[in-house]
Amino acid sequence: MASQLLMAKSPEEAISAKTAQAAFLAGGTEVNRLGSSVDAETLISLKKCSGLDGIESDAGYVTIGSMCTFQQLIESDKVPAYIREAAHFMASRTKRNMATIGGNIASMRRDSYMIPALIAAGAVLELAGSGGSCRIGIEEYLDKAAEYAGCLILSVTVPEKIKLMSKRYSNTAQSHAVLTMSAAVCGDGIVMAAALKNSGIYRLMDFEKALKADPEMSDDDIISWFRNWDAIRVEADMFGGEDYKRYLMGVTACDFRAGLASGSGKEVES
Numbered sequence: 440m441a442s443q444l445l446m447a448k449s450p451e452e453a454i455s456a457k458t459a460q461a462a463f464l465a466g467g468t469e470v471n472r473l474g475s476s477v478d479a480e481t482l483i484s485l486k487k488c489s490g491l492d493g494i495e496s497d498a499g500y501v502t503i504g505s506m507c508t509f510q511q512l513i514e515s516d517k518v519p520a521y522i523r524e525a526a527h528f529m530a531s532r533t534k535r536n537m538a539t540i541g542g543n544i545a546s547m548r549r550d551s552y553m554i555p556a557l558i559a560a561g562a563v564l565e566l567a568g569s570g571g572s573c574r575i576g577i578e579e580y581l582d583k584a585a586e587y588a589g590c591l592i593l594s595v596t597v598p599e600k601i602k603l604m605s606k607r608y609s610n611t612a613q614s615h616a617v618l619t620m621s622a623a624v625c626g627d628g629i630v631m632a633a634a635l636k637n638s639g640i641y642r643l644m645d646f647e648k649a650l651k652a653d654p655e656m657s658d659d660d661i662i663s664w665f666r667n668w669d670a671i672r673v674e675a676d677m678f679g680g681e682d683y684k685r686y687l688m689g690v691t692a693c694d695f696r697a698g699l700a701s702g703s704g705k706e707v708e709s
């Protein structure tokens with residue numbers, strides 16, 4: 440349990456205070472929850488950090504400060520509809536008033552509300568660390584989690600005009616999700632991503648390639664593709680058996696393909 444709280448007034452101050460024994464504190468909904476994996480002696484609060492809560496729209500892209508809460512995302516008319524939809528997956532308004540987009544990304548939870556939509560949208564993160572700042576795609580951030588663990592997420596940039604669909608499956612709106620999945624139209628193909636509880640967060644690139652190679656794949660072929668996809672390990676648990684989880688990914692991929700082809704993705708309402 441943390442014994443020290445530092446109130447950083449700027450990103451520079453937050454970064455200079457970051458050590459292996461310290462963790463950033465944004466909304467605190469993950470850091471302070473019972474059973475949290477965040478174990479730090481010092482918490483560096485970002486609450487009073489300047490410049491982390493803006494939302495700017497420019498040249499077809501929206502840049503969202505990492506300290507923007509889920510509720511701010513929902514209430515901003517600059518934020519694309521597909522991000523607002525993912526923010527709504529957090530059903531509790533009380534939690535939405537606290538939880539931030541930066542905290543959600545850095546948590547990298549396997550039932551993440553937001554990360555599948557960000558992957559499908561090709562989101563770019565602006566990071567700052569002791570060695571300077573950089574901009575990287577969200578997939579690289581997830582792939583090289585250990586390398587970027589000490590970095591502060593400053594912002595996330597997403598395209599405004601993209602057709603994107605998301606689905607989240609849980610017993611109730613407040614329950615943990617067994618699967619959260621998103622897909623977006625990208626060029627002449629589809630980008631798809633999934634957060635599968637107790638399994639992992641995946642860019643479904645193998646499936647994207649299979650669909651590109653055979654755009655006429657039937658729904659049965661798609662369901663069978665996910666049943667036989669051996670690149671991931673799918674655990675049976677209280678959320679469902681392996682067959683069920685694979686089936687869920689398959690039928691969702693079918694829905695996304697049909698939905699995006701018929702133009703039902705959320706996009707340009709902003």
Ligand SMILES: Cc1cc2nc3c(=O)[nH]c(=O)nc-3n(C[C@H](O)[C@H](O)[C@H](O)COP(=O)(O)OP(=O)(O)OC[C@H]3O[C@@H](n4cnc5c(N)ncnc54)[C@H](O)[C@@H]3O)c2cc1C
Binds near residue numbers: 467
């Ligand atoms: C009952 C309950 C259920 C939940 N269910 C879900 C769920 O289904 N899906 C889900 O995704 N989340 C869930 N959460 C976790 C949490 O609410 C969200 O992930 C939330 O978006 C985290 O944001 P935060 O601002 O509260 O982060 P914090 O708790 O403040 O921080 C989370 C992590 O991110 C790091 N961090 C925060 N900001 C930054 C930054 N700018 N740069 C770098 N690192 C940073 C912190 O050091 C910490 O490691 C749940 C939490 C609770 C209490």
